[in-house]
Each structure stands twice: as C-alpha cells, then as structure tokens.
Amino acid sequence: MPEELLRRSQPDGDPAAVGSFEFARSVLPNGLRVVTERIPYVRSVSLGFWFGAGSRCETPKENGISHFIEHMMFKGTASRSARAIAEIFDAVGGQLNAFTARENTAYYARVLDRHFALAVDVVGDMLLHSLFQPEDIEKEKGVIQEEIRMYEDTPDELVHDLFAEGIIGQHPLGQPVLGKAENVSAFSRQDVLAYLEKWYVPANLVVAAAGNITHRQVVDAVSAQLGQIPARPVPALLLWEPRPARNILRDKDTEQVHLCLGGPGLPRNDPRRYAMMIMDTVLGGGMSSRLFQELREERALVYSTYSFHTGFQEAGMFGVYAGTSPENLLQVLDVVRTELRRLQQEGITQVELERAKEQVKGGFMLSLESTSSRMTRIAKMEMYEERIKSPDAVMAEIDAVQRSDVQDLAAQLADPDKMTLAAIGPGVRKKLADQYPA
Numbered sequence: 001m002p003e004e005l006l007r008r009s010q011p012d013g014d015p016a017a018v019g020s021f022e023f024a025r026s027v028l029p030n031g032l033r034v035v036t037e038r039i040p041y042v043r044s045v046s047l048g049f050w051f052g053a054g055s056r057c058e059t060p061k062e063n064g065i066s067h068f069i070e071h072m073m074f075k076g077t078a079s080r081s082a083r084a085i086a087e088i089f090d091a092v093g094g095q096l097n098a099f100t101a102r103e104n105t106a107y108y109a110r111v112l113d114r115h116f117a118l119a120v121d122v123v124g125d126m127l128l129h130s131l132f133q134p135e136d137i138e139k140e141k142g143v144i145q146e147e148i149r150m151y152e153d154t155p156d157e158l159v160h161d162l163f164a165e166g167i168i169g170q171h172p173l174g175q176p177v178l179g180k181a182e183n184v185s186a187f188s189r190q191d192v193l194a195y196l197e198k199w200y201v202p203a204n205l206v207v208a209a210a211g212n213i214t215h216r217q218v219v220d221a222v223s224a225q226l227g228q229i230p231a232r233p234v235p236a237l238l239l240w241e242p243r244p245a246r247n248i249l250r251d252k253d254t255e256q257v258h259l260c261l262g263g264p265g266l267p268r269n270d271p272r273r274y275a276m277m278i279m280d281t282v283l284g285g286g287m288s289s290r291l292f293q294e295l296r297e298e299r300a301l302v303y304s305t306y307s308f309h310t311g312f313q314e315a316g317m318f319g320v321y322a323g324t325s326p327e328n329l330l331q332v333l334d335v336v337r338t339e340l341r342r343l344q345q346e347g348i349t350q351v352e353l354e355r356a357k358e359q360v361k362g363g364f365m366l367s368l369e370s371t372s373s374r375m376t377r378i379a380k381m382e383m384y385e386e387r388i389k390s391p392d393a394v395m396a397e398i399d400a401v402q403r404s405d406v407q408d409l410a411a412q413l414a415d416p417d418k419m420t421l422a423a424i425g426p427g428v429r430k431k432l433a434d435q436y437p438a
Helices: 065-072 082-091 113-129 134-152 155-168 181-186 189-199 215-226 273-284 290-298 326-346 350-367 371-383 391-399 403-413 428-432
Strands: 016-018 021-027 033-038 044-051 095-100 105-112 205-211 248-251 257-264 302-311 316-324 420-425
Touching: 021 215, 033 215, 033 371, 044 113, 044 371, 065 095, 065 105, 065 134, 065 189, 082 095, 082 113, 095 113, 105 113, 105 371, 113 205, 113 215, 134 155, 134 181, 134 189, 155 248, 155 257, 155 316, 155 420, 205 215, 205 371, 248 428, 257 326, 273 290, 273 302, 273 316, 273 326, 273 350, 273 391, 273 403, 290 302, 290 316, 290 326, 316 326, 326 403, 326 420, 326 428, 350 371, 350 391, 350 403, 420 428
Parallel strands: 033 205, 248 420
Antiparallel strands: 016 021, 021 033, 044 105, 044 205, 095 105, 257 316, 257 420, 302 316
C-alpha cells in the first residue's frame, strides 16, 4: 500500500505494511480511534489509552484536575480495589502507570503478549468504573499537595513552568500541570465527574498498541470494553494567540540559579520541525553541543545546560536552560546570549549539520527498539493528526534538511534581544531587574 494511505482505515482491520513498519488504524462507531504497530519478533505489548485532556483544557479554578483524575483512576473500581489492580500487574510481571501533560493524559501498560487481554480489561475497568470515593478524594489531595511542594523544591523543573507562564501568559496552555495547592484542596467529587463527562469522551480517546499483537485483536478487545460508550462531541479548545511575553524572576534560597531564556517556537506539525531538531541539537543537544562545550567544558560555569523545543497544536516554545552559581549568573547569561546571536547570524557549519543529522537519526532509531516508545509515537501522531510515516520516511526528512533551512529558522527564532527570561534563585530580581524587567 502506498505510504500516503497508511492512515486510512481498512474495512477488515488488516494492517498496511511498508517494509518492517506495520501500522493499522480503525475508528469505532462512537469515535474512539485505535492505532497499532505489529512487531512480531518481540514477546511484549505496550498499550496506551490517550485522552486529549490536559492542563490546557482546564479553567483557572480547575487547574490541576486532569492530574488529580489521573491519580484517582488508580484508587479502585466497583470490582477491584486499588491493591488488587497493583497485584494483578505484579502477578504477571507487567507494568501499569500514567502521566498528565499540558495537552493529554495517558494510562499505559506493558505486559507479555499473552496477558494483553488482561491489560485491556483492567485499564478499561479503571476508566469506566472507578469509584472516586469521597474519602479517597480527600486522602489523595494530601498526596498531590505534597507532590506540588516537592515540585516547588525542584527549581530546575519549576523554572520551565515559569518560562511557559512568561511566554504563554494567562492562556490555559501556560498553566502548570500539577495545578495550585488551593485548587486541589477545593476539588469535589462533583468537579471530578463533571470534568470526566466533558473531556473523557470516545472521540477524544486514542488507544494505541505496539508489540506482538494483531490489529484485529486490539480492535476486538477495545470494542468489547469501550465500544458501547455513547458518542459525545469533544469541546473546542481555546487557541493560544501569542501576545507580548514577560520576564519572571523569582527569588528563592537555592544553591544555584536556574534559568530559561527563549521565546516562541514552532507548532507541533510545522514542516520545519526537522530543521528545528537539527538547530536544537547543534545548540544544546548533547555533550558535543555548543552550549555544553562552551559553558561546561571550556569555562566550567555549569554542570547542566541544554536547549529545548516544545511544540503545541498552534505554537511552540524554544529556549535554553542553565543552572549555575549566583556569582556566575551574569557571565552564563552573557555566554548564552553570545551563542544564540552567533547561531542567529552565522547559522551552523556543514560538519555540525551532518553530525546533528546522525545524532537525531540515531536517537530516533534507537528509541524504536522499545515497544513503549513505538506505542507513544503512533499514539501522538494519531492524536495530533499527523500523517503516519515509516521510520525510513522520517529518516529521509531528516536527511533532507539543509544548512539554509537551519539558518532561516535561526534568523527567525534565535535573536537573544527578543527573548524572555525566567529565573529562580537567590537575589535574581536585584541582579537581573535592569536587564530583564518584569
């Protein structure tokens, strides 16, 4: 089957194969989507239930409820206690977990192929029949408030939330995934059920599986468990319209200052995303990157530094992270700005281009040795309406990136004079207020 037909459903659910890449997609009558990649030479299956429900779906008063619901799904159903759920997966040597992000919540399992039906049954039971007992809700509030406190004590992670808030502003996309402690303390069972009714609908769910399983097995199992859920519309998302960003400087008694300097990036499906991968890799994507070599190896100013790009549906964020001693803060910022300006004005060399291509391709292909990564890959492509591509097609797009593509992107995005700063650490307001006014 031609590659452009890979995303089209087959009436009989047979997979479309391109070389060793075997992918199939079906849509149940209620709108639930099932995507699979068959890997017949392994003995495991990775299974994920992905909802398009994250912190960007929440009102300010709801902020944190997506993550709260993720926790509550593990607290027991009408037929299984929380302990029973854990024991079931331990008894078969499997793994069960979940995570919440800005744009989605995922419940995922990895089991031997012969236990696939059991995994679908248990996760489906959690999604359909979790009890959300008031006493469990009150107990879990304490757990999540401790998680928020732990996060507040992890400045190298917290600074990324401050950076998102500075770039995105008051739009829901800029809200922290964990939410605020005062929100969590106010959540009721009615709040939880209302959010589930709104966002946990079949058309907002992708079930993805990768491993030694056929597409028909997955469709049949998912249909039996979730196929009878009534179809309901998915609420429209409020799109982010970029506005002037603001610097966020927070004084905190820490050993290091943690900073993110950056600005708007590319939407998730922007055709220039492979050029962005190359630019990101050259700037701060590993031990050979410009930032690592200059800040750590040459000047010994940092232990950790890297660049990053996060793409969302309609926009993205591009930036640099560094952690350094307070006395080195201004010097580190000066070096980061210098490297960004050099990237903006000069682009990258041919040697850097070729090395970065191999680094990106190597990381991508090595990730495909994990069924979990392959499950995540097809789930995200389906969720984000990206045409499914074979690994060879992805490699070809990476190879097609030219120096001029990176130069054009750097000229647009890497101007340090137009960037926003988020910093957390001792005395940052006083040290940076003149250079980066809030």
